[in-house]
Amino acid sequence: MAPGSALIPRLADLSPGTEALRYCFALPAHPESVAGARELTRTRLDAWRLGRDLGDAAVLIVSELVTNAVVHTASTRVVCELSRFGRRLRIAVQDQGHQPCGPRLRPSSDDEHGRGLLLVEAMSSAWGSHDAQDASGRIVWAELAHGAEQLSGTDRPC
Numbered sequence: 838m839a840p841g842s843a844l845i846p847r848l849a850d851l852s853p854g855t856e857a858l859r860y861c862f863a864l865p866a867h868p869e870s871v872a873g874a875r876e877l878t879r880t881r882l883d884a885w886r887l888g889r890d891l892g893d894a895a896v897l898i899v900s901e902l903v904t905n906a907v908v909h910t911a912s913t914r915v916v917c918e919l920s921r922f923g924r925r926l927r928i929a930v931q932d933q934g935h936q937p938c939g940p941r942l943r944p945s946s947d948d949e950h951g952r953g954l955l956l957v958e959a960m961s962s963a964w965g966s967h968d969a970q971d972a973s974g975r976i977v978w979a980e981l982a983h984g985a986e987q988l989s990g991t992d993r994p995c
Contacts, residue, residue, distance in 0.1 A: 857922040858885060864903070866912040866932070874903040874917055878928075885921055891983045894960045895919070898928050898979050901953035905977065906932035912974065925962075929978040931969055 860881045864870035878899045882892040899917060906915045912933035920927045957964050961979035969976055 857920065859918065859920045861916065861918040863914050863916045866907045866910070866915050868904075868907055870915065871900055871903050871907065874915075875900050878917070878919060881919055882926075887921070887926065887983060891926060891981060894981055895926055895928060898957050898960060898981070899930070901957050902928065902930035902977050902979070905953055906930055910934045910975070924983055926981045926983060927978060928980075929976055931974050931976045933974040 862874075862877050864873055875896050878896050879892060882895055887895075899919075903915055903917060906912055910932040914933065916931045918927075918929045918931075920929075954964075957979050960981070962982045964977070964979035966975055966977040968974075
């Protein structure tokens, strides 16, 4: 997708010479698609040569965000976009029908369900959600810093 896409509305803060790469895929909103999302993500990140640790974290985040879109919305398809710009990898997942309050972190419990966003928060340098610009659903995104540059707690995108 081109800069300014519905999933990632702005990348205008790129400094000259910063390489930006994007990859987008759509899958049916079925539980079986989560494995497909993991595989597509792994293949792309391997091609971008971002390293195994970053790839593992990104695959887990994609898995959690796609699972949430499949389980908690009335979507028929889920769109995932991976963007590498500078020393950041951004993951954005869009569903077609959002919950009124957006995704929420749940307090930890003995239940295996409800921990996905806690994992996303723990593994990412920043994450959030917003309605799609055309009101077609909700976008949940996460960023991972890689390489020598790590994001500080104050360097969080909007």
